[in-house]
Amino acid sequence: MKAINKWMCFSLLGFMLVFEYGCDSQSRGFALPQGDIANGKEAFFELGCNHCHSAGDIAWISNPDNIRIPLGGEVPSIKTYGELVTSVINPSHKISFKYREGMTTASGESRMRNYNEVMTVQNLVDLVTFLQDEYDVIPPPTPYHVY
Numbered sequence: 231m232k233a234i235n236k237w238m239c240f241s242l243l244g245f246m247l248v249f250e251y252g253c254d255s256q257s258r259g260f261a262l263p264q265g266d267i268a269n270g271k272e273a274f275f276e277l278g279c280n281h282c283h284s285a286g287d288i289a290w291i292s293n294p295d296n297i298r299i300p301l302g303g304e305v306p307s308i309k310t311y312g313e314l315v316t317s318v319i320n321p322s323h324k325i326s327f328k329y330r331e332g333m334t335t336a337s338g339e340s341r342m343r344n345y346n347e348v349m350t351v352q353n354l355v356d357l358v359t360f361l362q363d364e365y366d367v368i369p370p371p372t373p374y375h376v377y
């Protein structure tokens with residue numbers, strides 16, 4: 231009986247080691263190279279993102295449709311790299327509830343311009359690095375009860 235327990239312990243340890251190395255988050259999944267905040271800011275101007283968005287100290291300019299969506303600022307949960315990349319290259323994939331009204335076309339597509347033919351991958355990487363830096367995560371207060 232004792233021998234079996236020992237065997238089980240060893241195999242469990244072995245499994246845990248394999249699991250640990252197998253799930254190394256550095257080597258798996260989606261990863262883009264390091265971006266540059268200053269270049270991202272520049273790309274934001276060059277691509278005219280500020281016609282519809284303000285971000286940090288970059289003010290909103292204007293656009294014929296009067297679309298005005300501030301980016302950055304305080305958010306209740308982190309904007310992940312993946313979420314921001316998706317918002318830029320596939321804006322209609324997920325449209326935040328607050329933007330559904332007025333910010334989508336009759337067929338439910340985002341009214342954000344599609345940049346995929348003109349934006350370089352480097353622009354995208356830098357833009358996301360710049361935008362991520364503009365968000366501050368402020369978790370909503372959780373009610374604390376003393377029983």
Ligand code: HEC
Binds near residue numbers: 274282293325357361
């Ligand atoms: C013609 C107006 C327009 C332009 C120009 C524009 N956007 Fe947008 N953007 C929108 C609209 C409308 C939404 C909200 C609907 C949606 O999520 O697609 C949006 C949403 C976003 C979001 C998600 C915001 C959130 O809180 O979910 C990001 C990030 C974003 N845009 C980045 C960019 C970047 C970067 C550029 C420039 C490369 C850009 N946008 C140019 C109209 C625009």
